[in-house]
Amino acid sequence: MNDYVNALQIILDIDKDIRILHNRLAPLVVDWPGQLFVGKALKHTGQKFIKPTPIRYQIDGINSFIPILGPLHVSLNSREHVILIYHSFFEKLFHFVFGSRNVFAKKPKPWRINLLLDLAYNGWYKIRDIINLKFGCTCKDTEYCMMVDLLDNIIPSTLDIYSTLFHSSSYDEYIESIFRIWTFVLCWKQHNYNKAPLAFLSDVFYWEDIKHPFAKVIKLFLMNFNDYFVENMHSKIRVHTSTNSSTDNIIKQAYLIVKDETQTNPKGHACNLPPDNNNCPQHVKALPNNLFYTTKSNYNYL
Known part of the structure; x- marks a missing residue:
């Protein structure tokens, strides 16, 4: 948690001069650790120190930040969990398609996970009506029900x-799918992601209950709360660095990557950077400022 607080403190120190965050909200689209530790920091706002560390922090203004679950993290993690939980099924599918001589890894790469899930669903889509006509909705066989749930419910959701x-x-379908995926990982007893979607849903429903303006913002501009840019940048940094790289070297590599992207795409259309204000969609420009007030979430789960 110390690293998260220190990173936010750097932003707050810069904001002391420009005052952009004054009485405004800065959504943080993050993974589960980001949700957890930033949420804890928000919960402890006003206290002299954050337990269990005795290090004191100046966290005035940290309530301008609000952690939101990253949709890309949900998608990637849920797809990976599906492959791991139903590994024996996908191993047979993999050998059927690519041959028995090829080895199916215990933890396949993301592109292979996407390929297998897409193959499984498209194959099921072609025979679904025939299967339903043959067995109907009254079949109680455990294996049959498990396969139908996997092919007709779990895979499409992920x-x-x-x-x-x-x-x-x-928005409504997205929230419903978040709830579905939470029920999946809860049944699978997967660590972290049996909490992350629930924490996000708790915040969303809390904002709706108190009729906070941010509930309207996230509903109207859902696709703008995207963690792709950060994750893509992380991937590029990992390619250009090693596990033995120092902090200064990682920072230099990140700077060079961003500099190269901005030079090749001066209008801000680089895949690791959001568009600049002159090129962003009109509905984003029209986002009313009076919707951005500092809010608080329901952090009783922390």
């Missing part, structure tokens, strides 16, 4: 939540 629902700003 495939659609980011690429389709999030990018189309289908």
Whole structure:
């Protein structure tokens, strides 16, 4: 948690001069550790120190930040969990498609995970009506029910939540899919992601209950709360650095990557940077400032 607080403190120190965050909200689209530790820092706002560390922090203004679950993290982690939980099924599918001589890893790479999930769902889509006509809705066989749940419920949810629902700003369907995925990982007893979606839903429903303006913002501009840019930048940094790289070397590499991107894409269309204000969509420019007031979330789960 110390690293998160220190990183936010750097932003707050810069903001003392420019005052952009004054009486405004800065959403942080993060993974579960970001949700957890930033949420804890918010919960302890006003206290002299953050337990269990005795190090004192100046965290005035930290309540301008609000952690939000990153949709890309949800998609990638849920897809990986599906492969790991149903590994035996996907191993047979992999050998059927690519041959028995090829080795199916215990933890496949993301591109292979996406390929297998897409193959499984498209194959099921072609035979679904025939299977339902043959067995109907009354079949109680455990293996049959498990396979139908996997092919007709779990896989579509993991495939659609980011690429389709999030990018189309289908808010209600997105929230429903978040809840579905939470029920999946809860049944699988997976660490962390049996809490992250629930924490996000708790915040969203809390904002709706108190009729906070941010509930309207996230509903109207859902696709703008995207963690792709940060994750893409992290991937590029990992390619250009090693596990033995020093902190200064990582910072230099990140600076060079950003500099190269901005030089090749001066209008701000680099894939690791959001568009600049002159090129952003009109509906983003029209976002009313009076919706951005400092808010608080329900952090009783921390």
